[in-house]
Amino acid sequence: MARMKIDILTLFPEMFEIFNHSIIGRAIEKNILDISPHNIRDYALNKHKKVDDYPYGGGAGMVMLTQPLVHCIKDIKLHNGGKVIFLGPRGNTFTQEIAKKLSTESELIFICGHYEGIDERTYEYIDMELSLGDYVLTGGEMACIPIVDSICRLIPGVLSCSESFMEESFYDGVLEYPHYTRPECFEGKKVPEVLTSGHHENIRKWRRLQSLLITKEKRPDMFQKLTLTKEDKKLLSKASEGK
Numbered sequence: 001m002a003r004m005k006i007d008i009l010t011l012f013p014e015m016f017e018i019f020n021h022s023i024i025g026r027a028i029e030k031n032i033l034d035i036s037p038h039n040i041r042d043y044a045l046n047k048h049k050k051v052d053d054y055p056y057g058g059g060a061g062m063v064m065l066t067q068p069l070v071h072c073i074k075d076i077k078l079h080n081g082g083k084v085i086f087l088g089p090r091g092n093t094f095t096q097e098i099a100k101k102l103s104t105e106s107e108l109i110f111i112c113g114h115y116e117g118i119d120e121r122t123y124e125y126i127d128m129e130l131s132l133g134d135y136v137l138t139g140g141e142m143a144c145i146p147i148v149d150s151i152c153r154l155i156p157g158v159l160s161c162s163e164s165f166m167e168e169s170f171y172d173g174v175l176e177y178p179h180y181t182r183p184e185c186f187e188g189k190k191v192p193e194v195l196t197s198g199h200h201e202n203i204r205k206w207r208r209l210q211s212l213l214i215t216k217e218k219r220p221d222m223f224q225k226l227t228l229t230k231e232d233k234k235l236l237s238k239a240s241e242g243k
């Protein structure tokens with residue numbers, strides 16, 4: 001049995017083939033995850049399988065018909081009891097905190113909108129509206145893909161041990177320290193000596209300090225929210241002495 005079942009209602013189910021690759025693809029193969037896209041068009045009762053129409057009151061653009069959407073939602077709800085989440089530009093901005101919360105659910109339903117938007121009467125069937133941020137996308141699918149990805153990687157077993165160690169609380173709220181791999185010298189640029197020293201405690205301290213300095217420099221808003229430990233303060237004051 002899959003640990004999370006996700007149904008996605010969309011006019012473009014092929015767009016979600018992206019989930020058959022890499023880390024999410026592996027989780028689906030391992031049966032930890034089930035992601036099923038459904039074509040809203042299949043639920044249109046009109047002869048031409050039309051899914052949109054002109055807006056009442058006039059104006060530019062088209063509006064998604066409520067009938068195919070509502071019938072699709074009702075059908076999916078027969079086997080998925082999870083929250084119904086609509087991807088729309090009016091929604092709350094998606095955050096890591098929301099990702100963490102949704103990753104604990106066993107079932108979720110996502111609805112991707114298109115055109116100018118959905119008929120207002122569809123909102124009766126929606127529990128939550130999420131936006132990716134304050135910029136304009138071409139449709140709900142483009143927001144649904146990163147949102148589903150960030151939720152799924154938090155499900156236990158989706159990431160391997162080496163992929164998931166960064167999720168530890170120690171790394172919460174700070175940016176990553178710099179990484180290096182072979183060779184030790186490239187175009188005259190050497191790897192910091194501490195990383196080749198084999199001294200694990202010094203490496204840990206160096207990485208922690210780098211994380212703190214990079215966060216302070218690049219994201220002062222994040223740095224302000226940190227509760228610095230005694231060691232953090234010591235590392236930072238030693239670093240500023242050295243300058």
Ligand code: 21W
Pocket residue numbers: 087088089113114115116117130131132133134135136137138139140143
């Ligand atoms: C973009 C639909 C703009 C409608 C006022 C009246 C889903 C999205 C979307 C889209 C408009 C998300 C207008 C971040 C996004 C999405 C398609 C409105 C102009 N203004 N998160 N009419 N950004 N976008 N059109 O675009 O469906 S989540």
